[in-house]
Amino acid sequence: MRLYEYQMKFLLRQAHIPVPEGDVISTPDDAYRIAVELGGDVVLKAQSLNSSRLPGINMKIAHTPAGARDVARRMLSDQLENQPVRQILVEAKAHIQQAIYVTIITDYTAGRPLLLASLEGGKDPHTMTWDNSDIFSREYINPVTGLHLYQANKIASDLDFPHSQWRSFVEIIHHLYQCYVHNDAEKIEINPLVITREGYLLAVDGKMHIDPHALYRQPQLAAMYDSSYETTLQAQARHTEVAYQSFEGQIGCLVNGAGMALTIRDMLHHYGEETSVHPACIVDAGSSASPEEIAAGLRLIMAHPSVQVGLVNIFDGLVEADLLAGAILHTWHELKPTIPTVIRLQGSGAEEAQHMLAAADIPNLIVAKTLSAAIHQAIAMATRSYA
Numbered sequence: 504m505r506l507y508e509y510q511m512k513f514l515l516r517q518a519h520i521p522v523p524e525g526d527v528i529s530t531p532d533d534a535y536r537i538a539v540e541l542g543g544d545v546v547l548k549a550q551s552l553n554s555s556r557l558p559g560i561n562m563k564i565a566h567t568p569a570g571a572r573d574v575a576r577r578m579l580s581d582q583l584e585n586q587p588v589r590q591i592l593v594e595a596k597a598h599i600q601q602a603i604y605v606t607i608i609t610d611y612t613a614g615r616p617l618l619l620a621s622l623e624g625g626k627d628p629h630t631m632t633w634d635n636s637d638i639f640s641r642e643y644i645n646p647v648t649g650l651h652l653y654q655a656n657k658i659a660s661d662l663d664f665p666h667s668q669w670r671s672f673v674e675i676i677h678h679l680y681q682c683y684v685h686n687d688a689e690k691i692e693i694n695p696l697v698i699t700r701e702g703y704l705l706a707v708d709g710k711m712h713i714d715p716h717a718l719y720r721q722p723q724l725a726a727m728y729d730s731s732y733e734t735t736l737q738a739q740a741r742h743t744e745v746a747y748q749s750f751e752g753q754i755g756c757l758v759n760g761a762g763m764a765l766t767i768r769d770m771l772h773h774y775g776e777e778t779s780v781h782p783a784c785i786v787d788a789g790s791s792a793s794p795e796e797i798a799a800g801l802r803l804i805m806a807h808p809s810v811q812v813g814l815v816n817i818f819d820g821l822v823e824a825d826l827l828a829g830a831i832l833h834t835w836h837e838l839k840p841t842i843p844t845v846i847r848l849q850g851s852g853a854e855e856a857q858h859m860l861a862a863a864d865i866p867n868l869i870v871a872k873t874l875s876a877a878i879h880q881a882i883a884m885a886t887r888s889y890a
Contacts, residue, residue: 504713505552509592510727511691511711518682520675520693522706525594534575537593538568546597547574548708550590551583552729561588564596589731597705602695603662605676607644607683609690609714616644616683618676620658624695650680671704686724687717736784736803743799745788752781753811753885755804755842759792759818767816770878780885783810792817794830801831805840813844814881816874824848828856832863843867843884847877 506514509527516522524541527550528534538545549561561583565571571593578588602624610617620640640661642654655673664672675696683691693709718725730738740747746764754771758764764787771782784807788796797817804813817827828848846868848856860870871877 504715504718504724504728506711506713506724506727507550507552507590507592507729508548508708508710509550509590511709512592512706514682514686514711515693515706515709518678518685520678520682520706521704523594523597525592527590527592528575529579529590531572531576531579534591534593535568535572538565538571541593541595543567543571544596545571546594547571547578548592548594549578549581549583549588550592551586551588553584597697597707598700599695599697599707600700601665601698603697604692604694605679605696606690606692606694607680607688608692609688610643613643615646616680618642618644618650618654618658618680620662620676622662624697626694644680649684650677665698667702668698668704675704675706686711687714687721688712689714736806739799739806740786740803743796743803745786745796745800745803747784747786747803749784749807750782751809752783753809754780754881755783755807755810755813756785757788757797757800757804757813757815757817758785759788759797760790761787763787763816763818766874767814767878770874771882774878775882775885778882778886780882783807788817792827794826797827798830798834801834802838805838805842810842812881812884813840813842814877815844815846815848816877817847818849823852824850824856825852825859828859832859835863835865835868841867843869845869845871845877845881845884847871847874 512522526537528537534547543566545565547563547565551561563574563578565574575591578591581588604621604624606619607616618641621638623638640658642658644650644654655676658676659669659672679691679693688711690710690712693706695707697705697707699705713721713724736749737747756767758767764785768782768785771780775781784804786800786803788800801815804810815831831846844867846860857870860868869880871880
């Protein structure tokens with residue numbers, strides 16, 4: 504779950520990390536009022552969950568309250584990523600002397616948080632070379648013992664941090680880690696953390712991603728979720744607790760597990776490249792998918808407007824495959840779809856499941872025994888060249 508910048512900064516304030524003065528607004532008159540309170544020289548940032556900060560486009564500067572109102576009026580009538588701008592963060596302009604990049608991310612491969620810092624703050628991190636030790640100082644954090652003082656000091660030393668701000672920087676790193684842990688974050692990024700002309704440290708911009716599986720114990724964060732930009736299918740997926748991604752292809756995929764989702768996507772892109780066949784959506788019912796989750800996933804792919812062919816690939820040893828086959832057949836009779844669908848079920852009870860699906864004698868429901876066969880059959884159907 505991604506947070507808006509203003510939501511992240513609320514959490515940073517709670518963690519005693521200094522951020523610029525400001526507030527989020529939704530009308531031009533509110534922008535005027537906040538600019539008056541801040542002395543007139545302000546930065547206005549259109550709030551989006553996905554956009555990078557683009558000076559002059561979704562981030563603009565105003566030097567007077569009247570200018571802030573005019574800028575806000577234009578921004579609120581504009582769109583970002585085909586979505587209307589509904590909120591703007593208005594903040595006091597910081598006089599930047601030095602910009603630093605600091606982030607804590609969950610490294611799932613290493614099984615622990617990774618602290619990264621660089622003197623090249625303010626840049627898009629995707630343009631940085633992550634493996635370049637000359638750019639980044641990095642420290643892995645033991646999740647049991649937490650961040651140690653020597654690690655924060657090492658980061659400051661690697662960056663040749665000014666001694667006048669050393670202690671403040673180390674404190675901010677510790678507070679950032681506490682904010683990361685307390686809020687069940689997967690990523691918390693300050694970009695940039697700046698040293699101002701007056702010698703203060705400020706978290707001027709940043710991003711924060713919350714582990715969605717931890718929201719049951721984070722009611723404050725769950726209440727921050729903005730569902731106004733969701734499509735009907737995204738909302739349906741969230742309510743049924745299955746992962747859903749929409750693309751621009753022709754094949755709707757139902758799988759169980761993130762690894763299977765990546766495999767299906769890559770295979771479809773590889774084998775479907777020649778005929779321009781790609782996934783229309785991928786629904787992940789979870790590694791231990793229940794019959795109810797499989798049924799919910801099938802409803803999602805059948806409701807997707809660009810799906811021409813369904814592809815179900817479930818490999819499960821925790822739930823009997825014949826139970827999943829029963830859920831598929833029940834949902835199929837309920838929906839009565841006209842979309843041809845290839846189904847591959849493997850795991851405990853797979854033979855019984857295949858017999859059940861074959862005995863149902865549904866013309867546009869095809870059973871495949873291997874993943875490769877299922878992929879090729881789905882692509883052939885999408886290109887109208889039935890194998």
